[in-house]
Every structure is written in C-alpha cells, then in structure tokens.
Amino acid sequence: MNFRWPCGRLGILLGCLGLVAVSYCTAQNLIFNPGFELVDSCPQSPYQGFGPGQRPLGWFKVNSSPDYFNRCQQYGNFCGVPLNFGGWQEPEDGDAYSGMLTYFHNSSLWHEMIGTELADPLTVGTTYYLSFYINAAAGGSEWPMMASSHFGGLFTIDAVEWENWMTSLPLRNYAQVYTPTVMSDTASWLLVSGSFVADSAYRYLVLGNHFDNLHAEADTIITQDSTAYLYRAYTYVDRVCLSTDPEGCPMAQGVQGHVGNDVRLYPNPATDALLLMGVRPNAKVTIYDALGRSRWRGSSLGGTLTLEVGDWSRGCYVVVIVEEADRRSMKFVLIE
Structure with missing residues (x-):
C-alpha cells in the first residue's frame, strides 16, 4: 500500500x-x-x-x-x-x-x-x-x-x-x-x-x-x-x-575535515596493541572512550604510532587526529 x-x-x-x-x-x-x-x-x-x-x-x-x-x-x-x-x-x-x-x-x-x-x-x-x-x-x-x-x-x-x-x-x-x-x-x-x-x-x-x-x-x-x-x-x-531556498538547508562546499586519506588503524578490533599508521609529524592525537572521556593523548613523530592497550577496558573508542586546521576521527574496538 x-x-x-x-x-x-x-x-x-x-x-x-x-x-x-x-x-x-x-x-x-x-x-x-x-x-x-x-x-x-x-x-x-x-x-x-x-x-x-x-x-x-x-x-x-x-x-x-x-x-x-x-x-x-x-x-x-x-x-x-x-x-x-x-x-x-x-x-x-x-x-x-x-x-x-x-x-x-x-x-x-x-x-x-x-x-x-x-x-x-x-x-x-x-x-x-x-x-x-x-x-x-x-x-x-x-x-x-x-x-x-x-x-x-x-x-x-x-x-x-x-x-x-x-x-x-x-x-x-x-x-x-x-x-x-x-x-x-x-x-x-x-x-x-x-x-x-x-x-x-x-x-x-x-x-x-x-x-x-x-x-x-x-x-x-x-x-x-x-x-x-x-x-x-x-x-x-x-x-x-x-x-527551494538555497540557504534553507546545510549545503557542503566539498568534503572537509580529513587529515590524510592514508591514516589506518591496525588491527581493528584489537586486543593488546594498536598501530596508528600514516599520521603526519606533530599531529595531535586524542583517544576517547564510549562515554567521551579522554583515555590517551599525545603528539605523533610521524610514521607508525604504537599504543599498548591490553589493560584498557574492552569496548569502542574514538581516535581524533588534529593537524593545523584539519581534523579526522576514526573508531576502533577492543575485544577479549
């Protein structure tokens, strides 16, 4: 119907x-x-x-x-x-x-x-x-x-x-x-x-x-x-x-907010260690848990950033990468 x-x-x-x-x-x-x-x-x-x-x-x-x-x-x-x-x-x-x-x-x-x-x-x-x-x-x-x-x-x-x-x-x-x-x-x-x-x-x-x-x-x-x-x-x-109004709805001027398309998390899901690859030098990295609390923060030296996460609570996390005016967010999951 x-x-x-x-x-x-x-x-x-x-x-x-x-x-x-x-x-x-x-x-x-x-x-x-x-x-x-x-x-x-x-x-x-x-x-x-x-x-x-x-x-x-x-x-x-x-x-x-x-x-x-x-x-x-x-x-x-x-x-x-x-x-x-x-x-x-x-x-x-x-x-x-x-x-x-x-x-x-x-x-x-x-x-x-x-x-x-x-x-x-x-x-x-x-x-x-x-x-x-x-x-x-x-x-x-x-x-x-x-x-x-x-x-x-x-x-x-x-x-x-x-x-x-x-x-x-x-x-x-x-x-x-x-x-x-x-x-x-x-x-x-x-x-x-x-x-x-x-x-x-x-x-x-x-x-x-x-x-x-x-x-x-x-x-x-x-x-x-x-x-x-x-x-x-x-x-x-x-x-x-x-x-019908060009100002009546949000209109994108192109995709914004991405820092390098080659940034990758591995493995995902993870258990003991997490590799953040492709982050540019001096980029600010912050990791939040599912409740929005900051779990880790620091700066990248470039290349691969290795994080020991074995003692972190299992669940979903969000990585926020900020470089100058650019910002990118990615998710990863910790499992048993």
Whole structure:
C-alpha cells in the first residue's frame, strides 16, 4: 500500500531534554520528521526492522529491513543510542537516527532503504536543495566491516512500503543527489548535499544506495578475518532537509575535515596493541572512550604510532587526529 503521513496526531518527541520540536532550516523543510525524533512510543523488542511501532513517524521501509535507533532505549540495546548493533555513534542532532545496509560483498540485493512522503509534490522546473548527514557504522555486534559510496536521495512519484514477501527493489543506478565517494569516517557525521531541477511532480524521497556493485564502491574499515557474510557496509543517516531556498538547508562546499586519506588503524578490533599508521609529524592525537572521556593523548613523530592497550577496558573508542586546521576521527574496538 502507499504510505501516507499520519493524520490526527503529532506523536511524541522522546529525548533527555524534554518535549521540544527542533527546526533545522530557516526556510520550510519539505521533509516531515527530518531528524527521526518523532515516534508514537519508544520502540520495544523484538525489533522488526522499521516495522509498525519500530520506526519514526512519517517514514517507512522501501527495501528490506532498515533500522531505527533512539536514545529512549536502554544503553547498549540492539537499536539504542549511542551504542547499538552497528557500533557507537551519537546522533548528528537530537536523540535518534536511522540506518541501513548499503553494500554487500558479491551481491547487489542487500540494499536497505527508507522513504517518506513530501509535504507537497515537487513543482516541475523548480530547483530544490537536498542535504543529509551520513556516518559509516563500525564496531558493533554485527561487525559491518566496510564503508560504501553512492548513498543518496532518489525522488519518486510513488513508493510502496516493502513487505517480507516482496522481491528486492530494482536498483536504478541513479539518484538526484548522492555521494560518489566512499564515506569511511566512522566517528564524524558527513554532510552530503546537492541541488536538482524537478522534472516531475515527485511525491516521495527514498534514501539509500541506489547503485549496484558495478557502480558503487566499498573499502574495508575493520580488518578482521571472518566470513564473506560480514563484508558489508552499514550507513547511519540523520537530519534530512529539502528546500527551494538555497540557504534553507546545510549545503557542503566539498568534503572537509580529513587529515590524510592514508591514516589506518591496525588491527581493528584489537586486543593488546594498536598501530596508528600514516599520521603526519606533530599531529595531535586524542583517544576517547564510549562515554567521551579522554583515555590517551599525545603528539605523533610521524610514521607508525604504537599504543599498548591490553589493560584498557574492552569496548569502542574514538581516535581524533588534529593537524593545523584539519581534523579526522576514526573508531576502533577492543575485544577479549
């Protein structure tokens, strides 16, 4: 069936700071519930992958079984915030975000997608500005080991809510706005934005990777010997904005905040020692635990930095590398 906006109710906004509705754009945002904050009630187990009672108001699953994450759940729950099955990640804003598989090794079938009906159909010939924030999941119990390219927004005339008996949605190898590069930053949210001229009166926005494996790319972000089943990418998304005003949504001027694409952590997950390779001389390095507490800080002499982590608590950590005006964040996990 075609999904419609909920009628006769506003739902509730769950969060530690009270019931506050947040406006992300100064102009009208044509996306209802853009930060996934509004829900009828806190989702409860068993989790059904964006099924009824397991998703934000105004959004639905378009392909397979994406997931909804909210801080209202107990810390460390399967779909909790900041720690969940995909990894450890604070929302870009608020207390919630959504997530989905965006790449699967040797198969183009496992591309999960979410959709929403727009506040108004797009006007043919009008320029629209779309933006959203994404993050590569890593370090959770599901061990997504890769990051993928081509996450984007596809506008459609119709959108049907996916059911378990349906076949996978055909990939169009097209989206009005998408990122062609692999977004492998597992700590910081990355802004993806773009503009397009509407050629139809589109009524729905579908988020996900709309490109098959011949067009999309993926990089390994966690080095761990395992089965091919785990060679997949999982992407978080938050704070979606669509406007006719070029200043109505955050618009990127290019990818910022990366210090050297050759910086690598090895092994990841780690047990006793961690190697941070490719850091430039004099770069400031700080490591935070899952609660945001500083665990280690120092300066790099260049080359490989070796850290003895055998006596550190097991769990997720974030490495922040700062060099002059550049900043990069990476995640790693300590296991038994």
